Amino acid sequence: MAYSSSLFPSPFFSTDSSLFEVEVTRDEFHSFHKIDRDLFTRLVFVLKRDMNQSSQVIAFLLVVEQLGFARNLVACLVSSQDMLIDAVANEVGVCLSILYNQNYSSFVLLNHNNNDEVVIPFLKGVTNSNLTLSYIIQYRDTILVRVTKNLNDVCNRAFDDIYEKGYKEQRLALERAKVIEEMKKIRLGAPQQTPTRFSVQHQTPSWRNVQQQIPRRSNVQQRTSIRSSVRRSTPLNVSAPQEWVPSPAVEEKAKASVTETKGADNKEDEEEVTPADDRTVFLTFSKGYPISESEVRVHFTRKFGEVIESIVMQEVQENEQPLFARMVLKMEYASKIEEIVTPMNKNKFTIDGKHVCVRKFFPDPSSSHV
Known part of the structure; x- marks a missing residue:
């Protein structure tokens, strides 16, 4: 994709504009606005700020540069910490609200007594106190026109691929939220008790219960089974394995272990919610x-x-x-x-x-x- 840009007319050549159109490729345009793209990416994917509002923040910062309040403002922010970038973006959000909503400017002046140190301290600092709320309100229409122009001419073209990636993540987040809501509805429609270790232990039979549930065979059946197993797998002069019966000490240890686990589960159930x-x-x-x-x-x-x-x-x-x-x-x-x-x-x-x-x-x- 190529973008056209008309050159300034020269006194030495024809002023026919068709002869002075150069093509700027998409990659060249992205490369020229690399710093703006880096800041926009951090706002959206690192600080998790809204995409549309972040592009407006960039457009406003470009206006601050264009008006001569702070040269290379975007480059300085890119080299700053995330906390400062987030704070400046919040202050720009207040300025944008004043630009887009006349009633909001009255609200700001009424509640903060036009105190720039409270509302936009960082913007005031980077512009040597030249950018104030009064200036923004006084030249509201002019600044708004410049912001809109930067959105259309710079941001929408320089951030097109970042928009696509951001909208994709946004759709996935919406789908994830819908799935979670559906899961909640299903769970509320068919309530089930969440099993704990305590309840599982009561439901799981111990080794003693298992022995009681298995019917004992008669002595004749046992001897017949032993003889057949010896013939198949046991060499001569080797006796068949005897049935293991736990000793009283083992039984006591198992009971103590179960009691200790029950106490731990009861303690978890009693934890403060x-x-x-x-x-x-x-x-x-x-x-x-x-x-x-x-x-x-x-x-x-x-x-x-x-x-x-x-x-x-x-x-x-x-x-x-x-x-x-x-x-x-x-x-x-x-x-x-x-x-x-x-x-x-x-x-x-x-x-x-x-x-x-x-x-x-x-x-x-x-x-x-x-």
Whole structure:
């Protein structure tokens, strides 16, 4: 695949544009934007950020470079640690929300008193305090036009193969989530008790029970069987093997072993179980930006792994949008809740360009959240 790019007209040659078109191959275009591709790849596959929002982040960073606020900003971020890249991407997400939603800019100014040190400290640092929230709001239309142009002219062309790989992984994650949901439905439809070592031991007969269940043969039958086996396989002057009977000491040791195992199983059964409320995350969504349950599940599964036990969305009418939900983590991943909500007990994620605020769930006995 080749891309066409018109050269600037020269005073020494004809200005016919058809004579000054050069073909740029797909590989050459990818090579030219290698740094942009590297940063985009880290955002999507390492930091597990949304693909569409990540391409918008790159487009915005290119605008910052083009306006002269920070030269080689993308190259500097590529050589930085993942934590810094994630923090800058979060700040760019706030700037993009201001660009795409005029009401959001009022929300930011109202809640943070236009404090750039709180909202965009890293962007302010890399631009020597020249890029501010006031500047973004003042030149909102101009910046938005530049971001859109970078998306169309650079990102969509430079990241085409990365998009394909990302969408493939996204489809696999969705399919995996659907299969897990179907498995849960089957399990709920046909409940079965999960066997423990304790229950298995009660169901498995001991060696003494097995001996009692096998009918003893008469002495004549035993002697006949021994003679036939001796004739077939035992040489002369070698006696047939005698039946082994455990000694009282062996019996006592076996009983002690069973008792010890029972005690260990009882101890496991008595272990403290983390209540569902203590491993539940409360999510709130922005009005006018609907998010489905599957989008939430795919995003958090890609970012934190198979940690979700269930998601309960707000019950609304068919034409209404859920504004909040509860996400319950699996018992073995209860500790992940600290990573999701952070020690500040609040965090913000971007799912397909839509903001989701999360915090730890605290049940209210007087009302129901969902």
